[in-house]
Amino acid sequence: MSGVFVARMKALPWGLRIAARMLRARIRGEAALHDAVLEYVRCHAREGDPDAVLACLDRFAREKRFLMNVGDEKGPLLEELVASRGTQARIIELGSFVGYSAVLMSRLLGSPGDLFSVDVDQNATRVSSAVARHAGVGDRTTFLNGTLEQVLGQGTHGLDRPFDIVFLDHWKSAYQADAQRLLEHELIAPDGIVIADNLGTMFGHNDYVDWMLARDDFESTFIDAHVEYSNLKDRVMISRRQHTGASNGPSNT
Numbered sequence: 001m002s003g004v005f006v007a008r009m010k011a012l013p014w015g016l017r018i019a020a021r022m023l024r025a026r027i028r029g030e031a032a033l034h035d036a037v038l039e040y041v042r043c044h045a046r047e048g049d050p051d052a053v054l055a056c057l058d059r060f061a062r063e064k065r066f067l068m069n070v071g072d073e074k075g076p077l078l079e080e081l082v083a084s085r086g087t088q089a090r091i092i093e094l095g096s097f098v099g100y101s102a103v104l105m106s107r108l109l110g111s112p113g114d115l116f117s118v119d120v121d122q123n124a125t126r127v128s129s130a131v132a133r134h135a136g137v138g139d140r141t142t143f144l145n146g147t148l149e150q151v152l153g154q155g156t157h158g159l160d161r162p163f164d165i166v167f168l169d170h171w172k173s174a175y176q177a178d179a180q181r182l183l184e185h186e187l188i189a190p191d192g193i194v195i196a197d198n199l200g201t202m203f204g205h206n207d208y209v210d211w212m213l214a215r216d217d218f219e220s221t222f223i224d225a226h227v228e229y230s231n232l233k234d235r236v237m238i239s240r241r242q243h244t245g246a247s248n249g250p251s252n253t
């Protein structure tokens, strides 16, 4: 039996619980997920308090409906990496969802901050920016709607200089192409860090891992963790670009 099969069988009860909660919300006529989250945050988290907003999102995910936020176990790892780059760090994340990781990271930045958060789903972009505004960090993040390819194609202001931190947290099948795209556009700093979430066995094989491990311009490590709000095993890959002193141009792509 393959590791992926075993991991997915173990995840079955968890998946069924999530499905049951979704069904319950639908039967009760509750708002669609993104709007339900925004309503909950506005009602339960003190305005201008990012920590209260994060705690509120964690509570919603545990007690109401599952949220694919980076969550309160992997979140501190992200915080540590952002903090290591200081308050002027330039960050891009792929996958905004409801703004959890954007609020988490942007509260560590100076104002106005340099965090760009890209999501292909319009509801995600709309709700993430509203959640960040409610948290009082709306001026530190630019939420962009579309794929990375689209927002780069639009010549979006601010996406023209390298990023110190890249957080890959969108669809897993897009990690490699988008990391490659960032390199081709010279958008990863010579000593930049690329963090990739959800590389645990239950998510299946991801070519991104082989691609990144084969590169000699990045040094990668894995951190064992759990899928957000569960006890299922997960892994985060942290890849640090090796500063060679050479130009910041793409290499080994």
Ligand SMILES: C[S@@+](CC[C@H](N)C(=O)[O-])C[C@H]1O[C@@H](n2cnc3c(N)ncnc32)[C@H](O)[C@@H]1O
Binding pocket: 068, 069, 070, 071, 093, 094, 095, 096, 097, 098, 099, 100, 101, 102, 118, 119, 120, 121, 124, 146, 147, 148, 169, 170, 171, 174
């Ligand atoms: C795991 S969630 C992001 C969670 C968020 N980073 C957090 O921790 O709070 C994934 C998000 O990626 C978005 N997404 C999926 N494919 C995408 C793509 N190709 N480009 C941009 N966003 C994408 C989805 O719409 C979804 O909102």
